Amino acid sequence: MCASPVTKFIPPGSGGVPILPPPRWVDGEPALHQITEDIARPLEGRPGKGWWICFSLAFAGLLNLAGMVTYLISTGIGVWGLNNSVGWAFDITNFVFWIGIGHAGTLISAILLLFRQQWRTSINRSAEAMTIFAVMCAGLFPAIHMGRPWDAFFIFPYPNQRGPVWPNFRSPLVWDVFAISTYFTISLVFWYLGMIPDLATLRDRATAGIKKMLFGLLSLGWNGSHRTWARYETVSLVLAGLATPLVLSVHSIVSMDFATSVLPGWHTTIFPPYFVAGAIYSGFGMVLTLLIITRQTMHLERYITMRHLDKMAKMTMLTGMIVSYAYATEFFSAWYSGNLYERFHFINRATGPYAWCFYLMVLGNVITPQLLWFKKIRLNVAALFVLSILVNIGMWFERFVIIVVSLHRAFLPSGWGMFYPTAIDVGVLVGSFGLFFTCFLLFIRFLPMIAMWEIKGVVQQDAAQDARHAALAEASHA
Amino acid sequence: MRRSFVVATFSDARRLMSAVRAARRENFSIYDVYAPYPIHHLDDAMGIRHTRLPWVTLAAGAGGLLSALLLQFYTAVIDWPLNVGGKPDNSTLAFIPISFELTVLFGGVATVAALFLRARLFPGRRERLVADGITNNAFALVLRKRDGSFNTELACSVLRENGAEAIEEKVMDI
Numbered sequence: 001m002c003a004s005p006v007t008k009f010i011p012p013g014s015g016g017v018p019i020l021p022p023p024r025w026v027d028g029e030p031a032l033h034q035i036t037e038d039i040a041r042p043l044e045g046r047p048g049k050g051w052w053i054c055f056s057l058a059f060a061g062l063l064n065l066a067g068m069v070t071y072l073i074s075t076g077i078g079v080w081g082l083n084n085s086v087g088w089a090f091d092i093t094n095f096v097f098w099i100g101i102g103h104a105g106t107l108i109s110a111i112l113l114l115f116r117q118q119w120r121t122s123i124n125r126s127a128e129a130m131t132i133f134a135v136m137c138a139g140l141f142p143a144i145h146m147g148r149p150w151d152a153f154f155i156f157p158y159p160n161q162r163g164p165v166w167p168n169f170r171s172p173l174v175w176d177v178f179a180i181s182t183y184f185t186i187s188l189v190f191w192y193l194g195m196i197p198d199l200a201t202l203r204d205r206a207t208a209g210i211k212k213m214l215f216g217l218l219s220l221g222w223n224g225s226h227r228t229w230a231r232y233e234t235v236s237l238v239l240a241g242l243a244t245p246l247v248l249s250v251h252s253i254v255s256m257d258f259a260t261s262v263l264p265g266w267h268t269t270i271f272p273p274y275f276v277a278g279a280i281y282s283g284f285g286m287v288l289t290l291l292i293i294t295r296q297t298m299h300l301e302r303y304i305t306m307r308h309l310d311k312m313a314k315m316t317m318l319t320g321m322i323v324s325y326a327y328a329t330e331f332f333s334a335w336y337s338g339n340l341y342e343r344f345h346f347i348n349r350a351t352g353p354y355a356w357c358f359y360l361m362v363l364g365n366v367i368t369p370q371l372l373w374f375k376k377i378r379l380n381v382a383a384l385f386v387l388s389i390l391v392n393i394g395m396w397f398e399r400f401v402i403i404v405v406s407l408h409r410a411f412l413p414s415g416w417g418m419f420y421p422t423a424i425d426v427g428v429l430v431g432s433f434g435l436f437f438t439c440f441l442l443f444i445r446f447l448p449m450i451a452m453w454e455i456k457g458v459v460q461q462d463a464a465q466d467a468r469h470a471a472l473a474e475a476s477h478a
Numbered sequence: 479m480r481r482s483f484v485v486a487t488f489s490d491a492r493r494l495m496s497a498v499r500a501a502r503r504e505n506f507s508i509y510d511v512y513a514p515y516p517i518h519h520l521d522d523a524m525g526i527r528h529t530r531l532p533w534v535t536l537a538a539g540a541g542g543l544l545s546a547l548l549l550q551f552y553t554a555v556i557d558w559p560l561n562v563g564g565k566p567d568n569s570t571l572a573f574i575p576i577s578f579e580l581t582v583l584f585g586g587v588a589t590v591a592a593l594f595l596r597a598r599l600f601p602g603r604r605e606r607l608v609a610d611g612i613t614n615n616a617f618a619l620v621l622r623k624r625d626g627s628f629n630t631e632l633a634c635s636v637l638r639e640n641g642a643e644a645i646e647e648k649v650m651d652i
Contacts, residue, residue, distance in 0.1 A: 032514060032615035157553060166553035168562050170572040178579040186586045193590055200605065201514070201613040220594065221603030223652070224612040226511040228597040230521045231529045235593045238535050242586045246579075253575055457515040460491055 010476065019472075024462045025119050027302045032456050039450050040205055042298050047445055050297045055441045061434015068427045069144055077147050079424045085417030086407045090425040091145040093399040094432055097282070098138035099180065099254055100275075100395065103247055104283020105131030106187060109194075110243035113236070118461070119311050121454040122303045126294065126444070127287050128191040133439040134286070135184045137432045142176070144428075172256040179253040186246060190239050193232075196222050198448040251279040258402065264345035265406035268333065274326035278395060281319035281365070285391030288312055292385045294444055303450050306379055313378040316391060320369025323398075327366065341411060353418065354405050357397050364394015481622060482649045483509060484633050486642035487609045488617040491517050493641030497619055498523045500636050509622040510652075512612045534592040535585045542584025546577040606652045620652070 010018045030038065047055075072079055082089055105127040112120040143152045155177050157166050167174045200222035203215035222228070252272035259271040288309065295304040334346040349358050368390045377383045404419050443449065488494040491513065498508060498520065508524045511517075521528075550573040554560070559567040594600060609618045619642070621633055634645050 033611075036614045157549060163558055165560075166558055168560060169550045169554050169576060170562060170565055170569050172575075175575040175579075178576045182579040182583040185583060189586060189590050193593075196599070197515075197613065203605070204607070204611075204613045216605070217601050219605070220599035220601055221605045222599065222613070223605050223607055224512040224514060225597075226513055226517070226520055226524065227526060228599070229513065229516040230526060231531055231593055231597055233516050234529045235531055235589055238532055238589050239586055242535070242539075242582045246582045249575065249578055256575075453515040457517075460515070461518070 019469075023307065024466075025122060025305070025307065026455060026459050026462070027305055029463065030302065030459065032459075035455050035459065036201060036205070036452055038300070038302065039448055039452050039455075040202060042444075043202065043446065043448065044205070048297070051441065051445065054293075054297075054437065058434050058437035058441055061431050062438045063434070064427055065431025065434050068424055068431055069140075072144060072424060072428070073149055077145065079422065081420050081422045081425055083417055083419065085410070085415055086404055086419035088145075088403050088407060089400075089419045090421055090429055091141045093396065093403055094429055095138050095141035095145075096254055096275075096399045096403075097396050098134045098141070098432065098436075100251065100279035100282045100399075101134035101286045101392075102131035102138070102183070102187070102283065103251060103276070103279035104287050105129075105134070106183075106243050106247040107280055107283070108287070109190060110240040110247065113240040114244060118458050119308055121458050122305075122308055122450055123287065123291055123312075124454070125191075125194065125451045126290060126440075126449045128187060128194070129440065129443045129447075129449070130283075130286060130290060131187045132184070132191060133436050133443075134283075135180065135187065136439070137436050139180060139184070140432065140435070172253060172260050175253045176257060179250045183246060183250045186239070186243055190236075190243060193236065193239070194451060194454075195447065196220060197224070197232075197453040198451060200224070201452055202448065248276055251275045258406075263406050263410060264339070264341040265349070265402065268330065270326055270329055270333075274323070274329075277319050277322035277326065278365075278398060281316060281323050281369075282392055282395035284312055284316040284319065285388045285395065288316065288384055288388035289392070290440065292381055292388070294449065296381070298444065298449070300450065303455060306381075309381065309384055310375075310378045313372050313384060313387075316388075317369045317372035320365055320372075320391070324366040324369070327362075345406065345409065348409050349401060349405050352405065352409070354401065354408070357401050357405070361394050361397040361401055364390045364392075365398060368394060480649050480651045482647065483608075483652070484621045484623060484630065484637075484645065485608050485648050486619045486621075486637040486645045488619070488641060489615070489643055491617060494617040494619060495520065495523060497637055497640035497642060500640050501619070501621065501633070504632060504636050506621050506633060506636075509620045512608050512618040512620070514611075514613055514615060514617075529596075531589060531592055531596065535589045538588030539581045539585030541588075542580040542582070543577055545584075546580035547573060550576060606650070608648075608650070608652060623647075 010016055026035075080090065082091075108120050108127040109124040109131075112124075143149050146152055155167055155174065167177075196219055199215050199219035203212060203219050206212040206215055252275065255271035255275035258266035259268060261267060291304055291312075292309070295301055331346050334342040337343075349355070368387055371377050371383075371387060377387070408418055409416050486497065488497065494511065494513070495517065498511065501508060502523065502525060511520060511524060513520075551568065554569075554573075555567045565572070607613075608620055609616055612618060619637065621628075623630065630647065637645055
């Protein structure tokens with residue numbers, strides 16, 4: 001796995017166990033100027049044909065979303081397939097799906113920063129961008145599901161002339177509003193803060209015109225002072241420390257939307273960790289999809305190496321297995337608890353009218369990660385791409401199964417029913433992908449999608465590490 | 479305000495580091511160092527104090543926690559109690575998630591705001607670059623000529639011995 005040119009050495013007294021050289025996260029030894037060139041040049045030229053094709057498709061999806069949402073708001077949510085039995089379906093499935101996608105971005109940018117994992121530097125910027133766009137998509141769904149979206153602001157506590165009536169702070173749905181607004185704000189601040197030095201680099205490269213002005217405005221007069229760098233690094237660590245429990249809290253709170261109700265299939269205490277693991281799993285699936293596309297189309301193989309893809313594949317495998325374990329626990333508790341309703345729910349999940357969704361979920365989330373045990377698959381870009389899409393299909397169906405299968409067979413048989421999506425349901429889902437990819441494609445077109453300053457630091461550190469390793473090797477041979 | 483400085487530029491971080499150490503050995507105080515990325519251990523070499531910004535996080539986080547608890551307690555218990563499912567008005571445990579979120583929100587936003595204030599970063603501020611390529615691949619060490627006792631010759635020779643590529647005396651506003 002290691003592309004380092006330095007040989008391994010056997011330290012005296014180690015019983016013949018060699019010490020391997022530290023891994024390198026950028027191929028070759030690009031000079032500092034080369035790094036700036038490689039990353040900034042795609043932003044300064046004209047976009048290629050591939051970008052235009054992707055952008056046209058994504059933008060068509062976004063227009064479709066705008067049309068469908070306009071129709072939905074002007075007509076009412078009856079245009080969806082919701083009914084009295086199944087009052088939450090595609091809308092809330094999409095909401096949980098998109099919110100989950102964002103989690104891998106925060107994991108990469110914050111948690112891996114705290115653990116000083118250097119491989120995050122090539123991918124953290126785009127993963128954070130992904131988080132922000134995914135949270136935007138997620139935020140759309142509860143709003144348009146309200147029926148009267150123009151009154152969506154009622155959920156915020158502000159002095160009003162209706163009493164004042166305040167939100168019910170004991171409700172997880174209100175917790176959700178706070179969790180997601182905080183998550184969005186902190187992610188946005190973290191993303192922007194990380195980008196300031198790179199915006200300054202772009203400002204200094206731009207010769208004149210609107211680009212120079214905009215980058216100048218956004219880079220806040222950054223001049224590379226080390227006194228500022230020292231504070232900046234501390235603040236980054238503080239934000240990472242805050243974002244880490246935050247990201248765990250967000251999906252835990254989303255899971256409580258379900259877990260605090262008494263519905264079979266929802267009313268379980270394992271939901272918070274189970275949802276967090278699922279969120280990171282689906283997020284890594286999406287990070288893989290996006291990075292494989294960008295790596296191939298923007299020719300950034302030197303920075304997003306196979307070693308990065310391998311690490312992400314391993315994270316996907318780990319979280320996928322936590323998710324599989326949670327599925328097994330759910331079935332076990334349904335059997336072992338002796339609760340008839342719970343037992344019925346899980347038999348119905350695997351054999352009922354929506355069983356095909358359940359098996360798609362098992363395919364995507366239980367079987368797919370097992371393939372990642374094989375190094376051959378982890379090192380095959382095409383295979384990883386297909387797997388990453390399967391992961392996301394599986395995770396979308398997981399939320400659909402949890403939500404719709406529980407609702408369509410609740411306690412009273414007289415309240416049973418079926419949910420069938422309408423064209424508007426499907427159109428809004430497709431449209432949300434349009435919104436997501438439009439934002440992402442604009443991002444890789446106009447902003448530095450790899451953190452130049454972080455890569456520069458890592459490359460220099462790699463060189464220093466190699467020098468230390470070579471010195472040790474020489475000393476042990478002498 | 480325009481003041482006079484000695485600006486030495488370097489092409490790599492290692493030489494810069496040794497120049498910083500040498501300058502400190504000769505009792506020069508480092509005005510600042512400019513670099514395209516944060517260089518490890520440079521803070522110690524320059525002798526700069528640890529930032530106190532985490533205290534802002536603590537204070538603002540505590541403020542967020544307190545305001546969230548007060549808001550929820552005031553609205554749910556004093557101003558307009560609502561009976562939802564027979565739960566007690568003061569359901570303190572149910573107030574925890576929002577209290578946590580607001581702690582993080584206040585703490586995070588205030589820390590970044592404090593950084594911007596302290597480092598004087600704001601939109602519309604004109605960048606004052608001490609040398610070309612600082613945001614790309616160049617490094618610069620800046621000493622301030624505070625008064626007549628500043629030994630320019632010694633400074634220049636120390637910097638040159640440690641690999642400075644160019645040394646300039648500049649009167650500028652940074």
